[in-house]
Amino acid sequence: MSQLLLDVNELTMRFGGLLAVNEVNLKVKNRQIVSIIGPNGAGKTTVFNCLSGFYIPTDGSILFRGEQLAGLKDFQISRKGLVRTFQHVRLFKRMTVIENMLVAQHRHLNTNLLSGMLKTPGYKRLEQEAMDRAIYWLEEVDLLEHANREAGYLAYGQQRKLEIARCMVTQPELLMLDEPAAGLNPKETKELDELIIRLRDEHEISVLLIEHDMGLVMGISDHIYVIAQGTPLADGSPMDVKENPDVIKAYLGES
Template structure:
């Protein structure tokens, strides 16, 4: 694993009116790491993801990605720099096919000219074929190729999650942000997800930041964990350190973190 810092969050925060949703948030993630971000409901986890990906502009602090300050960049520019994400509530293009959902990610990075697309020049068809072939490669990796013509909304829940991750990876990220990928999954699907995350990390050489409530998943795959509570960083450390941190246990209403 590289010790080179990929993501450096320095005292970042955001305020909505008089409410500080996240304040003084610090995080460093090295290239190749798999890091968890946990906390009770309302702790500010998804808000932090929105800060990192350009959905929100921080009202304090700075965010650096691969050495570049990204404060205020719109989401599509953050994506082009190499940061991609999934969402807590699955956001697929429900009426599009499985294949087209993945091709959308390639279109966002395409360099086709308007003229090529409007007049259907040879370069347009060449690029379309390349994108389709690449999308099919991803679907095979995620064992979704046999569903390529299926409408996305008709996939079982677990496969919709796989498709969303496949689409995020098609954007060729260096850092993949997963927002509660195990939400709504049964234990068998969660175990499959853990194996999938480990596989794609190795296969694509990814750095991964993961929000998750399933502590078995977090403790089972993350190397380091950050804990948020009421928008403030409560703790950071290895899974063992987090599991035995009294402040973290208290934040989870006194329940033992297994």
């Protein structure tokens, strides 16, 4: 059995009287694709917001490689190797594609100002590495030819892929994707599907996914968690979940 990368226990988030997330448990192992599904408003994105430091959870623990994340600031969490995307595209639209890729590596270039101004050999080497990594990932998502275009001018599907590439240059261990297939056409969805599998198999990272496209979720997930009204409903392999009567009831309503 592979080691536990993310271990979330009894995560709870309250907004005043509203219980948005109620004692959710999540386990992600190394090199695993794990999905969270559930009806709209089930609290999936709230879980993401807690994990990425956007909200401070009311209760529960978030262990990432055994380290407590609850209470850390968002930029500290991403430095630990846990990065995310959003339901809507959040690229730096007025910057070029390559600049988007470089700004994400800002902290890897964290040398002092003086060496940056003098362009010391050490600084140049780091800069070159950042550039190489950016080019590598642009190639992976088939965007290299658009490197010097402004990100805002890319087609929607390309913007989605650029977001994933931009996350990858930060060298994460866990990538959290919030509805990455939303708005994609079937061909783009298939490419996304292959990309996510490649991230797990070739780049050996784990992916935590929120997605409504059941074809995508069932096809690539190693494990699925179902949440309804903030409360865990079921979890298991795609087959288990598909046949779980509670899940069917939550999705289709009582019959």
